[in-house]
Amino acid sequence: MLRLPADRPAVMGILNVTPDSFSDGGAFLNPSAALDRALRMVDEGADLVDVGGESTRPGASEVPVDEEWSRVGSVVERLAGRGVPVSIDTRKAEVARRALEGGASVVNDVSGLRDPAMMDLVCSRPCAVSIMHMQGEPATMQIQPSYQDVVAEVREFLLHQAGEAVRRGKAAQDVWIDPGIGFGKTTEHNRALLRSLDRLVGTGYPVLLGVSRKSFIGRVLGNEAAPLPVGDRLEGTLAVQVWAQLQGVRVLRVHDVLAARRCVDMVRWLRADGYSARG
Numbered sequence: 001m002l003r004l005p006a007d008r009p010a011v012m013g014i015l016n017v018t019p020d021s022f023s024d025g026g027a028f029l030n031p032s033a034a035l036d037r038a039l040r041m042v043d044e045g046a047d048l049v050d051v052g053g054e055s056t057r058p059g060a061s062e063v064p065v066d067e068e069w070s071r072v073g074s075v076v077e078r079l080a081g082r083g084v085p086v087s088i089d090t091r092k093a094e095v096a097r098r099a100l101e102g103g104a105s106v107v108n109d110v111s112g113l114r115d116p117a118m119m120d121l122v123c124s125r126p127c128a129v130s131i132m133h134m135q136g137e138p139a140t141m142q143i144q145p146s147y148q149d150v151v152a153e154v155r156e157f158l159l160h161q162a163g164e165a166v167r168r169g170k171a172a173q174d175v176w177i178d179p180g181i182g183f184g185k186t187t188e189h190n191r192a193l194l195r196s197l198d199r200l201v202g203t204g205y206p207v208l209l210g211v212s213r214k215s216f217i218g219r220v221l222g223n224e225a226a227p228l229p230v231g232d233r234l235e236g237t238l239a240v241q242v243w244a245q246l247q248g249v250r251v252l253r254v255h256d257v258l259a260a261r262r263c264v265d266m267v268r269w270l271r272a273d274g275y276s277a278r279g
């Protein structure tokens, strides 16, 4: 079972084996290119690799089970076979089941265990699970997201789903919660959630955060009409990740592993006990 580091966030490297992901779609569709990319992320300091075969970018449509598995299956098995901790990024219980059998140790479900078959699966296996909040479905989620109180509603959903998993036997430390930045949220919703990460950290469940290269960063550093392009969002990403680390987030889902891990280690050093001004 994967144990999260106690003194810094774990770095989860993103591997999208898809033709259409928002920042790296198509780059790693070939299994050996995908494996090379994953191993490079491990060299750069990733603690685990999150393998996904279906894009969840706004407007994306669903991929059938067999097609999703044909994209990710051999990558999951080959990585796990080399001892790399693997997370499977899927909304489908059948894909998650095959991945766990192939050696994955975490299920990352962006639909937050809303499918009872997914809840049953993760509660019957010795895996960790990441429960993410999303308003609606990827095809429509960005059309008009709306909340009375986004922080309270997201927290309530996550506590409800996590509580159900614990009631059904999962250890709380293996149930990660994630506010789902960009999933049915405006830039201001994202800001409210990022400013209130302590409300999620305070629940006691490990918090996972995925902000890497997301469009709110492009909009904040550019503007609505001309957001910064995806490839220009590294500094904005790192700033938010440092902020998250300081609030106690336990897992950061990132594309740029080397840069993320260096920031994480620097902040860890600053926060560590035993610092002496005399060196």
Ligand code: HH2
Pocket: 014, 016, 018, 020, 021, 022, 023, 052, 054, 055, 056, 057, 089, 108, 109, 110, 130, 132, 178, 180, 181, 208, 209, 210, 211, 253
């Ligand atoms: N974001 C994306 C995908 N999966 N999983 C979690 N737990 N949290 C996230 O914030 C999250 C996620 C979207 O990013 P990406 O994988 O880069 O793109 P795409 O969905 O287009 O494949």
